[in-house]
Amino acid sequence: MINKDGLTHHISAQFNAELEEIRSHLLAMGGLVEKQVNDAVSALVTADSGLAAQVRSVDGQINQMERDIDEECVRILARRQPAASDLRLIISISKSVIDLERIGDEATKIAKRAIELCESGEAPKGYVEIRHIGEQVRKMVQEALDAFARYDADLALSVAQYDKQVDREYKSALRELVTYMMEDPRSISRVLSVIWALRSLERIGDHARNIAELVIYLVRGTDVRHTGLAKQGQPKADDSQA
């Protein structure tokens, strides 16, 4: 099934089918999570509380997908005792679903902020930044999943490195919003809702980077977390925020 250079070819057609199936389940979950991010951001910037409610209602489905994929991973580990690249595939999938599920959680939190902001009326500052950073992290999620689908370590590396850019823009947006709160203290509550949404987006970028790093591990067999990105190209994005 895994038919890229350097990865295992094996004989059992049934095992191939199982690996292909679990991989397609991961990608389906990823597609839904990406849509949740997109919808949550739209709900916020267009003050669409109906769309926000829909995002919240889908979250249970994503949690169920995580449990299902996790069970598939355990079943394959127990029955097939995979080795080498098959084992790396199962490990990468079982960790990626954790990040996907948490991206889903962050999308739900953004949807909650959207509902709060719909209720409190008047739009405060920060929507331009939400829209912009939202689009950046949605693309990171999409490309991390594409990299997974195509075993593309180069694309994964560029996603992981892009997180640094997102962190910079997040910090700059945050500084601006803090200044705005100081100038207009009556806006504090509403601006904080925007800040929480921005922070969720920044987290989504972190989770997309985690998935991208798992793709590099899957394809190259090396663990690039924490310190390793530097060896692959540029230094890793700083984990610090705000």
Add this chain to the structure above:
Amino acid sequence: MINKDGLTHHISAQFNAELEEIRSHLLAMGGLVEKQVNDAVSALVTADSGLAAQVRSVDGQINQMERDIDEECVRILARRQPAASDLRLIISISKSVIDLERIGDEATKIAKRAIELCESGEAPKGYVEIRHIGEQVRKMVQEALDAFARYDADLALSVAQYDKQVDREYKSALRELVTYMMEDPRSISRVLSVIWALRSLERIGDHARNIAELVIYLVRGTDVRHTGLAKQGQPKADDSQA
């Protein structure tokens, strides 16, 4: 090695030793992470920038521990092809280290806030809450690890349920700090530093709950994430924040 009712007894002394070793590595990492949480909170509430710098310097060590334990997990999966409770143990360990590492990250972020607050002088509001919630989540981490060490699903369940209490106190502290910012807009920047530290503590509580849920999965063989706690006792803590 695993000698509690319902868990596998197996013959290979060498395999037993390997499982015992990886488990002790997890607990050692957990002990260090718990100390990081404690030190980060102390650094913040006592304005001790030296201690904060020390917390930051230890983070690399925790990241290295995560990578090492992860490699041990992969090695055991590949060589020993564990089944049943041994497989659950390896899966639980390989997921718990992710949460431990992220608790370490949050402790480092709190240490950064401590340094910011040392530099900006004068102590704003919120230290009482930081100290209180900090102690609660440190205890959650400690008890989740104790539950892991003793295969104690009841203790794990109580840790997981306690997270709800932490979330409530976090929200209440947050409301108070927002009110305080409105009354004294010059304090916004410094109060936000306290809010970020509180949010990190709330996250640490979430990660401790994740570890506790993995202990329940390890001991009982059932996945209690997302919806399952209700069936084990009380409803699960809501993921919502602020």
